[in-house]
Amino acid sequence: MNTVKVKKKVTIKDVADHANASTSTVSMVINNKGYVSDEKRKDILHSIKKLGYVPSASARNLASNRTNNIGFILRESHFTLSEPFYTRIFLGAEFESKKHNYYVLLATISDTYKKEEDTPRLLKERNVDGIIIAGKVSGELLEEVEESGIPFVLVDYQYKSFPYISVDNRNASLEAVRYLLSKGHTEISFLGADPYHPSISERLEGFQLGMLKAGYSDTSNLVFLDEDDSPTLQTGYNLGAKLFKSGKKPTAVFCANDAMAIGFMKYAEQHKIKIPEEVAVVGFDDVEGAKFSSPPLTTIRVFKEQFGELALRYLTEILNDTGKDLSSKYERGNHMLTVPTELIVREST
Amino acid sequence: MNTVKVKKKVTIKDVADHANASTSTVSMVINNKGYVSDEKRKDILHSIKKLGYVPSASARNLASNRTNNIGFILRESHFTLSEPFYTRIFLGAEFESKKHNYYVLLATISDTYKKEEDTPRLLKERNVDGIIIAGKVSGELLEEVEESGIPFVLVDYQYKSFPYISVDNRNASLEAVRYLLSKGHTEISFLGADPYHPSISERLEGFQLGMLKAGYSDTSNLVFLDEDDSPTLQTGYNLGAKLFKSGKKPTAVFCANDAMAIGFMKYAEQHKIKIPEEVAVVGFDDVEGAKFSSPPLTTIRVFKEQFGELALRYLTEILNDTGKDLSSKYERGNHMLTVPTELIVREST
DNA sequence: TAAATTTATCGAAGCGCTTCGATAAAACAA
DNA sequence: TTGTTTTATCGAAGCGCTTCGATAAATTTA
Numbered sequence: 001m002n003t004v005k006v007k008k009k010v011t012i013k014d015v016a017d018h019a020n021a022s023t024s025t026v027s028m029v030i031n032n033k034g035y036v037s038d039e040k041r042k043d044i045l046h047s048i049k050k051l052g053y054v055p056s057a058s059a060r061n062l063a064s065n066r067t068n069n070i071g072f073i074l075r076e077s078h079f080t081l082s083e084p085f086y087t088r089i090f091l092g093a094e095f096e097s098k099k100h101n102y103y104v105l106l107a108t109i110s111d112t113y114k115k116e117e118d119t120p121r122l123l124k125e126r127n128v129d130g131i132i133i134a135g136k137v138s139g140e141l142l143e144e145v146e147e148s149g150i151p152f153v154l155v156d157y158q159y160k161s162f163p164y165i166s167v168d169n170r171n172a173s174l175e176a177v178r179y180l181l182s183k184g185h186t187e188i189s190f191l192g193a194d195p196y197h198p199s200i201s202e203r204l205e206g207f208q209l210g211m212l213k214a215g216y217s218d219t220s221n222l223v224f225l226d227e228d229d230s231p232t233l234q235t236g237y238n239l240g241a242k243l244f245k246s247g248k249k250p251t252a253v254f255c256a257n258d259a260m261a262i263g264f265m266k267y268a269e270q271h272k273i274k275i276p277e278e279v280a281v282v283g284f285d286d287v288e289g290a291k292f293s294s295p296p297l298t299t300i301r302v303f304k305e306q307f308g309e310l311a312l313r314y315l316t317e318i319l320n321d322t323g324k325d326l327s328s329k330y331e332r333g334n335h336m337l338t339v340p341t342e343l344i345v346r347e348s349t
Numbered sequence: 350m351n352t353v354k355v356k357k358k359v360t361i362k363d364v365a366d367h368a369n370a371s372t373s374t375v376s377m378v379i380n381n382k383g384y385v386s387d388e389k390r391k392d393i394l395h396s397i398k399k400l401g402y403v404p405s406a407s408a409r410n411l412a413s414n415r416t417n418n419i420g421f422i423l424r425e426s427h428f429t430l431s432e433p434f435y436t437r438i439f440l441g442a443e444f445e446s447k448k449h450n451y452y453v454l455l456a457t458i459s460d461t462y463k464k465e466e467d468t469p470r471l472l473k474e475r476n477v478d479g480i481i482i483a484g485k486v487s488g489e490l491l492e493e494v495e496e497s498g499i500p501f502v503l504v505d506y507q508y509k510s511f512p513y514i515s516v517d518n519r520n521a522s523l524e525a526v527r528y529l530l531s532k533g534h535t536e537i538s539f540l541g542a543d544p545y546h547p548s549i550s551e552r553l554e555g556f557q558l559g560m561l562k563a564g565y566s567d568t569s570n571l572v573f574l575d576e577d578d579s580p581t582l583q584t585g586y587n588l589g590a591k592l593f594k595s596g597k598k599p600t601a602v603f604c605a606n607d608a609m610a611i612g613f614m615k616y617a618e619q620h621k622i623k624i625p626e627e628v629a630v631v632g633f634d635d636v637e638g639a640k641f642s643s644p645p646l647t648t649i650r651v652f653k654e655q656f657g658e659l660a661l662r663y664l665t666e667i668l669n670d671t672g673k674d675l676s677s678k679y680e681r682g683n684h685m686l687t688v689p690t691e692l693i694v695r696e697s698t
Numbered sequence: 699t700a701a702a703t704t705t706a707t708c709g710a711a712g713c714g715c716t717t718c719g720a721t722a723a724a725a726c727a728a
Numbered sequence: 729t730t731g732t733t734t735t736a737t738c739g740a741a742g743c744g745c746t747t748c749g750a751t752a753a754a755t756t757t758a
Contacts, residue, residue: 011744027746034747035705057476058416059744062713069452079440083637084433091428091436094455098470103418106443119449127406145723218576262641288432290625292611294643360714371738376716383717385734408714411743 019047026073030055069103071128073120073145076108078135081212083259085304087132089155092308093132100316101306102129113138123148130315134215135155136197140265155311158198163318165337169199172300172341173206176254176282179343181214183192185252185280189243190219191264192256193226193235200231200256203284208255222250231256236263238243238338244271251279252349256292258283258299265293280349295347350371352614359402368396374401418452419664420477422469424495425457427484432608432636434653435483438504441657442481449665451460451478462487472497479664481657484505485546500667506658507547508672512667514660514686518548521649521690522555525603525631528692530563535627538592540569540613541605542575542584549605552633571599582607585612593620600628601698607632607639614697615640629698644696656688 002129009203012030016023021044029044036044047053056234060066072093078086088186096102101152105128107120131145142159145152154164157240188271190207192200204223211219224243226235236255240263243250255261268275275281277294283290286301361379364431365372370393377383378393385393396402410416421442427435443453454477455471471477472494480501482496491508494501503513529537539556541549552574560568573592575584585604589612592599604610610632617624624630624644635650663686 009744012746013744023745024709024747025707028707031746035707037706040706054474056411056744057474058407058410060746062405062411063744063746065713067407083666084436087433087436087440091457095457101470103453103471103476105454121450122452125403125406127452133724164739200352288637290639292638292641345708358714361712361716372715373717373739374737380716384737386736389736405714408718408743411745412714412716414716414743677752 009056010051012053012055014051015047015053018051018138019043047121051176066125068101068128069105069128069310070097070124071120071122071131071150071328072104072106073131073133073136073137073141074106074108075110075111077136079108083285083289085285085287085302086156088304089134089308089311092305092310093312094129094308095305096309096312100312102312102316104312109141113141114134115140115144116342119144123150126150130319132311132315134311141313151315153311153315153318155307156199163336165307165314165316165339166202167199167302167341168338170206170209172284172343173203173254174210175341175343176284176300177210177214179205179345180252180254180280180282180349181210183252183280183349187248187250188222188251188252188254189248190223190254191225191236191239191243192223193229193231193239193260195225195227195305203256213276221248231260233259233263233266236260237267238263240264240267244273252282253279254282256284258285258287260349261297262293265297266293269294276347280306282349286344290344290345293348298346298349299344301342301344303341304341310337313325355656358398358405361404363400364393364396364402366434367400368392371378379607394579400512403618404516406630416476416478417450417472418454418470418477419446419645420480420499421455422480422482422486423455423488424455424460424484424486426460427458428457432634432650434636435505437653438657438660441654441659442661443657444654445658447586447662449543449661451661451665453661457471458486458490462581464489464493465663468493470508472499474497481660481664500664501668502660502664504656505548508659512685514656514663515551515595516548516651516656516690517554517687518551519558521692522552522603523559523632524690524692525633525649526563527558528554528694529601529603529629529631530559531696532601532629532698536597536599537601537603538570538597538599539576539603539605540573540588540592540609542578542580542588544574544576546579552605570597582608582612584616585609587612589613589616593622601631602628605633605645607634607636610648610697611638611642611645617673618643623666625696626696634679635693639693640695642697647695647698648693650691650693652688659686659688 012023012026016026021040024299025036026044027038028036028328029041057068063309090106097104105122106254107122109118110122128150132155133149133152134155136157139159154162156166158164190205192204195204208219224239226239229235236259253264255264265275265281273279283297286299290297290299318322361372361375365375370389374385374389378390407416421439423435432661439455446453453472456471459466459468477499480499481504482501483504485506488508503511505515507513538694539553541553544550544553546562557568573588575588585608602613604613610630613631614624622628632646633646635648639646639648
C-alpha cells in the first residue's frame with residue numbers, strides 16, 4: 001500500500017477540460033500560434049494558472065522534434081585551467097539561456113579528441129538544438145559537428161568559415177601598444193606562444209600594427225615567440241629568460257596573455273629586474289590572478305560573461321531564423337561578432 | 350523543394366525490423382530488463398550498431414517518466430565569486446554524471462531568493478530526477494525542493510536533517526592547528542566570519558579542539574569573529590586591523606578561509622608586518638589565488654572536483670535505491686558524507 | 699448576394715519510446 | 729504424467745504533447 005499522496009501531474013488535457021477547450025487550442029495558446037479568440041485565450045490562461053499547469057518538456061520535445069537544449073562544448077583542460085576563463089563564458093551563456101527558455105548542457109572533451117570515440121553524448125544523442133563550442137578544439141570535432149547539421153557557433157576560436165564570436169584582439173592590442181607608447185616606452189617587446197592560434201596571431205598583428213603606426217617598421221627583433229608551446233606561465237618565464245639573455249633591454253613587454261605575463265614577471269622577480277621601474281608589463285585577458293600578482297598586472301580585460309551571453313544570443317538567432325536571412329548572413333561572410341575589451345591599468349606599468 | 354538530404358532518424362522500430370524482433374524486445378535489450386535470449390540479444394545489438402541507432406531521450410523520458418537530468422542549484426554570487434570553488438564542484442559533478450548517463454542542468458539563483466518568483470525552472474518544470482544544491486542557500490528554496498519530492502543532496506552546507514556532503518572541516522582545522530603547534534607557535538589566533546555557517550563553526554571548533562588538546566583551555570581571546578559579515582578578503586583585512594589594534598601579538602593566524610587569509614596578509618603587508626617571520630598564516634580551501642599570493646599561502650586543500658563527484662554519486666545512489674535501504678539510511682541519520690582534505694604547506698608559514 | 703478568405707475550434711494521428719498483459723514454449727516439480 | 733514456474737517474445741496501449749486537416753462561423757471581396 002502506498003499512502004504517500006502523489007500529486008497527480010496536471011496535463012494539457014486537464015487544462016483543456018477545465019477551460020472547455022480542446023488540447024490543440026490549449027497548445028496553440030501555450031505556443032502563441034494559430035488563431036485563438038481573446039476570450040478563449042483568457043479562459044485557458046486562467047485554467048493554466050488555476051491548475052498550476054506546467055508543460056512536460058519531454059512530451060513537447062518529442063512531439064515537436066526539438067530538445068530545448070543548447071550544448072556547450074569545452075575542452076577538459078580549459079576547465080581545469082587555473083583560470084576560469086571559459087567557465088565564465090559558460091556562465092554567461094547559461095545566464096542568457098534562461099531568457100530564451102533553453103537549458104545549457106555542458107560537455108567536456110579530452111584534449112586528445114578522437115572522432116567517434118570521444119564524441120560528446122549530446123551530439124551522439126542529438127539532444128540539443130544548437131551548440132556553442134568554446135576555445136580551440138580539434139578540427140575533427142568541428143567537422144563532426146558540422147556534419148551533424150546541428151547549428152553551432154564558435155567562441156574565442158576560428159575555423160574555416162564557421163560562424164564565430166571572438167575578442168577584438170587586434171584593436172585591443174593596438175590600444176595596449178598605444179598606451180605603452182604614450183607612457184614614453186620605445187623599446188617594446190612582444191612575448192607570445194602558439195602563433196597559429198587565431199587569437200594569438202591577431203594580438204601579434206595588433207602589436208605590429210601599433211608599432212608600425214608609431215614608426216617602428218621592423219618589429220621582427222622585438223617579437224619573441226614560442227612556436228611549439230601554448231601561452232602558459234611557463235612559456236612566459238622561458239621567453240623572459242630568452243629575452244634577457246639575448247641582451248635586449250626592452251622598457252616594456254606586451255604578453256600574449258596574462259599567464260605569460262605573470263610567468264614573465266616571475267622570471268623578472270627572480271632575477272631582480274624591477275617591475276615597472278625597469279620594465280613595464282602588459283598582459284591580456286584580465287584573469288583572476290592578474291589582480292593579485294605582484295605587482296598587479298596591467299592588462300586587457302575581456303568580458304567573459306558577456307562573451308557567453310553573446311554566443312547564446314547569436315545561436316538562438318540562428319535557430320529562430322527560419323532560413324530566410326540566415327543563409328544570406330552566412331554567405332555575406334559576416335558570420336562573426338566581436339566582444340569589446342577594456343584596458344585595465346594596474347601597477348605593472 | 351527541399352533538396353537537402355536529411356538523414357532519416359533511426360528509430361527503435363527500424364532496429365526491431367532489422368533484427369526480426371519486436372520493439373518491446375529491443376527496448377528490453379537496451380534497458381537490460383526482462384527475458385531475452387542470448388541469440389536475439391546478439392542480433393539486436395548487431396542491428397543497433399549497424400544502423401547507428403541512438404534512442405531518443407525525449408521519447409524514453411516521456412514513456413518512462415524520467416528526465417535523465419540532474420539539477421545543480423547554486424547561488425549566483427557563488428559563481429561570480431572571484432574564486433571558482435563551486436564551479437569546480439559543479440565540474441566534478443558534471444564529469445561524474447557521464448558515467449551514470451545523466452545530464453547536469455545548472456540553475457543559478459539570486460541571493461535574495463523569493464519562493465515562487467525565483468524558483469528554478471528545472472524545479473518548476475520538474476525537469477530533473479534529482480538535485481544537487483551547493484553552498485548556503487535560502488531555507489525557503491530548500492523547503493521548496495523538499496516539498497517537490499525530488500530527491501536531493503546538499504553540498505558544503507547543512508540544513509535540518511537533509512542529506513549532505515561536506516568537507517571534514519573539524520579534522521582539517523585540527524590538523525592545521527597541530528601543524529602550527531609543531532612549528533613552535535604558541536600564540537595562535539583564529540579569524541572567522543559568519544559563524545552561523547556550519548562550515549565556519551566547524552572550523553572554529555576544530556581550532557578550539559586543537560588548542561585544547563595542546564593545553565590551551567581558554568581560546569576565547571584568540572578568536573576574532575565578524576559575526577555580521579561573510580568570510581571575505583575584506584573581513585580578513587578588517588579583522589587583521591582589529592587584531593593588531595587590540596595589542597595582541599600572535600605568532601600565527603589561522604583563518605576560516607583563504608579569502609580572509611589573503612585579506613589579512615594584505616593588511617599585514619600594508620603595515621609592514623612580515624609574513625611568515627613575524628606571523629605565520631594558514632588559510633582554508635586552497636583557492637586559486639592562494640598559490641599566487643605573496644607569500645604563497647599555506648592552506649588546507651579541499652578537493653573540489655571530488656566533492657562534486659561524490660555528490661553526484663551519492664545522489665544517483667539515492668535515485669537507484671528503490672526505497673529499500675534508503676529510508677533506513679535516512680532514518681539512521683547517516684545521511685552524510687565527508688570529503689577528505691590535505692594540508693598544503695607554502696611560504697606563509 | 700455569392701464566392702473567397704480569414705478566423706476559430708476541434709478531433710485524431712503520431713512523435714519514439716516503455717511496459718503491461720497475452721501467449722506459448724521450455725524447464726522444473728509433483 | 730500433469731501441473732507449475734520460468735523463459736522468451738510480441739502486440740498494443742499509452743506517456744503528454746504538437747500539428748494536420750476538417751469543419752464552420754465570421755468577415756471580406758467581387
